[in-house]
Amino acid sequence: MHVTKKIIKSTLVYIVLAFTAIISLFPIIWVIFSSFKTNAQILSSPFSLPTSIGFDAYGAVFKQTNFLLYTFNSLFIAVISTAVSLIIYAMAAYVIARYDFKGRNLIYSLFVVTLLVPSQSKAQPIFSLIVKFNLYDTKTALVLVYIAAGMAMSLFILKNTFMSIPKDFSEAAWMEGSGFLRTFFSINLPMAKAGMATAGILMFLGNWNEYFFAMLLTTSPISRTLPVALASFNETYSYNYTNMFAALTMAILPGILIYAFAQDQVANSIVSYGIKG
Numbered sequence: 001m002h003v004t005k006k007i008i009k010s011t012l013v014y015i016v017l018a019f020t021a022i023i024s025l026f027p028i029i030w031v032i033f034s035s036f037k038t039n040a041q042i043l044s045s046p047f048s049l050p051t052s053i054g055f056d057a058y059g060a061v062f063k064q065t066n067f068l069l070y071t072f073n074s075l076f077i078a079v080i081s082t083a084v085s086l087i088i089y090a091m092a093a094y095v096i097a098r099y100d101f102k103g104r105n106l107i108y109s110l111f112v113v114t115l116l117v118p119s120q121s122k123a124q125p126i127f128s129l130i131v132k133f134n135l136y137d138t139k140t141a142l143v144l145v146y147i148a149a150g151m152a153m154s155l156f157i158l159k160n161t162f163m164s165i166p167k168d169f170s171e172a173a174w175m176e177g178s179g180f181l182r183t184f185f186s187i188n189l190p191m192a193k194a195g196m197a198t199a200g201i202l203m204f205l206g207n208w209n210e211y212f213f214a215m216l217l218t219t220s221p222i223s224r225t226l227p228v229a230l231a232s233f234n235e236t237y238s239y240n241y242t243n244m245f246a247a248l249t250m251a252i253l254p255g256i257l258i259y260a261f262a263q264d265q266v267a268n269s270i271v272s273y274g275i276k277g
Contacts, residue, residue, distance in 0.1 A: 039239070069221055146210065
């Protein structure tokens with residue numbers, strides 16, 4: 001009887017998981033398949049499989065839009081902001097985790113609580129500062145905003161990462177005369193690569209997909225990112241669904257592939273560090 005209940009419970013769990021997976025994956029698969037159809041096929045039979053595989057729509061997107069430029073902008077901004085954020089917040093998290101100073105917990109709590117503040121509520125002061133420093137419509141503006149936006153999540157993950165590393169390694173380095181920078185970069189940072197990878201992946205995906213501030217702080221193609229460009233494609237391809245789906249496919253696939261390869265590490269790290277924290 002006990003074995004039967006266990007089998008039934010496991011079966012139900014798998015059914016729920018399979019149903020959830022189908023609901024999550026269906027829109028993505030539908031967009032990809034639709035990019036290989038003609039407009040007539042999409043309108044007449046939207047849920048059917050494509051009758052042939054062609055890449056004409058993908059070529060048209062590159063010819064008719066600045067897709068490569070928008071992709072480069074998104075990649076450049078996401079990579080630079082993620083790399084700079086990792087260095088800055090890793091050092092900050094290391095200090096919070098390793099050094100006991102007055103107000104440490106209060107400072108950390110104030111940083112992390114910003115996760116609860118909606119981005120839209122910060123739009124006016126951020127916009128004013130960007131305009132004041134003559135950074136409007138520049139990639140630099142988005143890099144700075146994304147660095148600040150990743151602070152709370154990065155500190156949360158990295159602080160718990162450094163706390164999980166035994167202090168014996170740092171103490172041994174200090175006894176041998178190592179200073180802060182050498183102890184951090186040579187001893188602790190290599191041991192925190194799992195947390196660094198998790199924070200980096202989450203920040204990169206967030207920066208790659210960010211729309212609100214990219215729309216607010218840029219106007220020209222030289223600075224605009226792919227999510228904002230996709231919104232403008234609604235007008236360019238208002239009746240050309242095949243090209244629109246091709247552009248969407250190229251925009252979403254990089255993030256999906258990155259997360260697909262790293263999902264186990266991200267999930268395990270968040271659960272592990274969340275429990276320890």
